[in-house]
Amino acid sequence: MHNDPPFAGVIGHPILHSQSPLIHGYWLKAYGLVGSYERFDIAPENLTDGISALVDQGIRGFNVTLPHKQAILPLCADISSEAQAIGAVNTVVVREDGKLSGDNTDGYGFLQNLLESCPDFDFKASSALVLGAGGAARAILHSLKKSGVAHLYLCNRTRDHAEDLARIFGAQVVDWDDREQVVRDVQLLVNTTSLGMVGQPALDINIDAACGDCVVYDIVYAPLYTDLLVRARSRGLKTVTGIGMLLHQARPGFEQWFGIAPQVTKELRELLCRRSD
DSSP states (O other): OHHHHHHHHEEESSSOOOOOHHHHHHHHHHHOOOOOOEEEEEEGGGGHHHHHOOOOOTEEEEEETTTTTTGGGGGOHHHHHHHHHHHHOOOEEEETSSSEEEEEHHHHHHHHHHHHHHHHHOGGGGGGEEEEHHHHHHHHHHHHHHHOOOOEEEOSSSSHHHHHHHHHHHHEEOOGGGGHHHTTTTSSSESSOOOOOSSSSSOOOOOTOOTTEEEEEEEOOOOSSHHHHHHHHHHTEEEEHHHHHHHHHHHHHHHHHSOOOOOHHHHHHHHHHHOOO
C-alpha cells in the first residue's frame, strides 16, 4: 500500500530535545539505507488521532518519550512482557494490519551498556543499590531482577514511591537518610534520578565507603561525567556513563523498522557526547 521510503520517528511533547533522530539518522547513513527518522510533537489530548495519522501515512514504528510512555499502553494491540512489567512503552512497531505492538527497551539498553563497560560483571554474586523510583528505575529494577542480582536495595527521596516499586520487584527499601550506609554493601550503585543533570543540583551521596569492586553507573548523560562519576573515578572505581544506555535502547527498534541490527560505534558515541556537552 505504501511504496514510499520507509520512515520511523519519535513521539513526545515537547520533542525538540530528543537525540533519537541523531542516533537513527547516523545508522541509516552508516548502513546505506533509504529511509528517514523524524520527530513528531503530539500533545497528550491528540495522542490517538496523532498516531492514527502516522499509521495512515505508513510509518513503520516509533519511539515514545514523555509524556506518552504510559498513555500509549491502551492503544497497543499487544505489549511485550518487558513493557508490562515496567508499565511503560518506549518502542512501537506498526504491524501489517496497522495495529501497534508495544515494547520497552530501557532495561535492555541499561544491561547492554553495563556489560559493554564491565563484561565480567557477576550479577548473581552482586548486590545493587538503585537511587530513584521513576520510570527508568522501574526498567532497571526489572532488568536487574531478571539478571539474578543477589540483593536489590531501592532508595528514593519519597519513600512511598520506593515502597510501591519494592513490592513489585522484590527490593529492600532504604530511607534516603540512610543511603550512604548501604553503599559499602553493594557491587553496583545506580543513579536513576535527575540529580547531577545539567541545571539540577548534584547528587549528595558519600561514596568513600564503597568497596573497591563497586561499579558506579549514572544514567544521566548531560553532562557525560556527572559529579558522582568524577568522584567515583577519583577513588579508582569502575564507572559507567549514561550515554550507552540511550544508544543501546535504540537498537531493537531500528532493527525492527529497517531490518538491520545496528552497532554502537565509537564514532556514534563521540557524536552524541559532543551534542550532550
